[in-house]
Amino acid sequence: MTKGFDCSTPLTAQRAAAFVGQGFKFVARYLVPSGAKALKKAEADAVSAAGLQLVSVYETTANRALGGRSAGLADGATALQVAAQVGQPAGSCIYFAVDFDVSAAQMPTVIAYIKAASEATPAYTTGVYGSYAVMEAVYAAGACSRFWQTYAWSAGKKSTFIHIYQYLNDVMANGIAIDYDESYGNEGWWNTRITPEPPSYPMSAKDANAIIPFLSAGYGATSSVPAQNEFHRLANELRKASGQSLE
Structure with a gap:
């Protein structure tokens, strides 16, 4: 298990170093084209130099996944452009957020969104962020290969196959609001100093x-x-x- 966090506030080199000193190994940041929460190349370099790994998450609005397949294709294309701008290497992961309490009736649309985002980002592994119900449904549909569950809307349930788990929100640390996460390996994280090894496959x-x-x-x-x-x-x-x- 590895200690990490996510935040909407860009990290300075000093702040990143403070988190490293407290035992954090990774930070999840927003891979979006604009806005105050957007990850930029200078931040990616500073975070990498401090020794933190980066997890990329694409989220413009909480319920964007309700746009279905067309939204997934568009967001995947945008995510590719931003990944190139910030120096995210191919082979790492882009998570797409489903940041609301999805109903059973909405789930097929969410699955279509994640499948399309995955199709649009072939150079990267694709992940989904969301509740227990989202994890289970997207996994069963085979829509992506990485899973980041939040405790929100999960009623105490936790999927067995996830790579990252968000277990506490809205904590103040080093002067900014963060959410606590832990990871279990094969998360698809990255930094600008180390190029990930090409994925290996156990079966031909x-x-x-x-x-x-x-x-x-x-x-x-x-x-x-x-x-x-x-x-x-x-x-x-x-x-x-x-x-x-x-x-």
């Missing part, structure tokens, strides 16, 4: 594609929606394990 595409037809047959043989969803999820897990695009 040939082997994965030899197994997927059996799952497709199981999908077609059942009328149970939960069972079909599970066959679809497993097929996407094989695709992820072999470095292929999700479907």
Whole structure:
């Protein structure tokens, strides 16, 4: 478990160093094109020099994901432009925020948004930030490969597969408001001083594609929606394990 935080206030070199001195290893910052909370190249360099890792999160408005597929494609394209501007290396992760209490009726639209954002950012791994319900639904749909859960709207539940967990909001530290996070590995963080190693995949595409037809047959043989969803999820897990695009 690794200690981290997220904040909307840009970090100076001095403030970043203060957090490092307190044992923090990473900070999540906003990968957005403009506004007071936006991460800039100078900040990314200062944070990296201080020894903090960066986690990129794209969020313009809390319920932007309700724009569905078209919004996901647009936001993914914008995120790519900003990532290049701040020096975020390919192979690291961009998380897209779903920062509200999503209803069951809204969830398919949210999933479509995350899938489209993932399609639009092929050089990066794609993550989602949101509640327990969002984690479970997006994971089952195979819409992305990284998961950052907030305790908000989660009713005390915590997904077993997440990479980052936000467990406390609105804490004052080193003169700014932050949220506390912890991470569990493979978060997709980055800094401007170290280029991440290319991802390695435990399974070959040939082997994965030899197994997927059996799952497709199981999908077609059942009328149970939960069972079909599970066959679809497993097929996407094989695709992820072999470095292929999700479907």
